[in-house]
Amino acid sequence: MTSFALVGFGWRAATFWRVAQGLSDVTCAGAVVRSPRALPVPAFTSLDECLQQARPDFLVTAVPRAANPDVIRAAVAKGVPVLAETPPAPDLDGLHALWREVGAEGLVQVAEQYLLMPSHAARLAAVRTGIIGTPTQVQVSSTHQYHAVSIIRGFLGAGDATATVRATRTVAPLVDPQNRQGWTGDTEPKPATTTIATLDFGEGRSGVYDFTTNQSRNLLLFRRLLVRGTHGELRDDEILHMPEAQTITRTALVRRQTGHDLDLDGFDTQTITLGDDVLYRNPFPGRRWNDDEIATATLLTAMANWVRGDGPEPYPLAEGIRDHLIALAVEESADSDKTIVARGM
Structure with missing residues (x-):
């Protein structure tokens, strides 16, 4: 069993917890929150407390984008793999700084599920x-x-x-x-x-x-x-x-x-086909999940496999940074009415 801890417990974090309830080999060991409150998992008021007591195999950060880089840095400093919610940093300077500080460690993936x-x-x-x-x-x-x-x-x-x-x-x-x-x-x-x-x-x-x-x-x-x-x-x-x-x-x-x-089998996605070819088969039959939940479960499973050394990186930090660099260029171009060149890391 591979375990993870959440940092934050808002709307998106709750989705990760809920989906993990339906997985047989991934479990949520707790959540780090700013103030103690009743949660469906053990609550911790600091990252150190969570890591010492829950001992998760990786973290899922689901905090406001301005807070995301500091949480990622703290986890990487302790050698803990991170699945960071999108975007990993809020702005251009933050993205470049995050890459300089943690990019070489190879511990950070981004929760891009689309x-x-x-x-x-x-x-x-x-x-x-x-x-x-x-x-x-x-x-x-x-x-x-x-x-x-x-x-x-x-x-x-x-x-x-x-x-x-x-x-x-x-x-x-x-x-x-x-x-x-x-x-x-x-x-x-x-x-x-x-x-x-x-x-x-x-x-x-x-x-x-x-x-x-x-x-x-x-x-x-x-x-x-x-x-x-x-x-x-x-x-x-x-x-x-x-x-x-x-x-x-x-x-x-x-x-x-x-x-x-x-059809009395219950509401569920089975396959998507092109003629006789099966392009997609739902890896979680019987869960009755919507598409976003299926994608989130696929992401959590891929992250757990990667942490165990049993699979490739789900979505490396560099990819998530490139996505947001270009997204920021779109906003800058619309604001300035100028052509913007967005380069990779």
């Missing part, structure tokens, strides 16, 4: 079969900042490529029916900001970032993903490609979701 979600994982698997050739452009309109950048970079395989960023903002009225707390009951349009950016990674690779205020939760807005390749396109859950000369086909990615109509 490409582990079933739909994205299946789409990425499809693209990697070569069905649309070499990916050249990725357009994302669904989630914000570093998450969207991670999706773009992941599908392009951009690695540590420099990104040239051009961004603009517009404001328009929009109804916002839901937020993190649920339905708002508000049917009046309010000003919403849309940020659109182009990311040029060189060698013919580019991205389009399109995000509107609260888009991740606003069900009045479509979530869109397009991956353009040399031999076709993936658009959301459909692929347009050319299997042979003078032949164009459209093929759907199909999710097998139980629990609908007379």
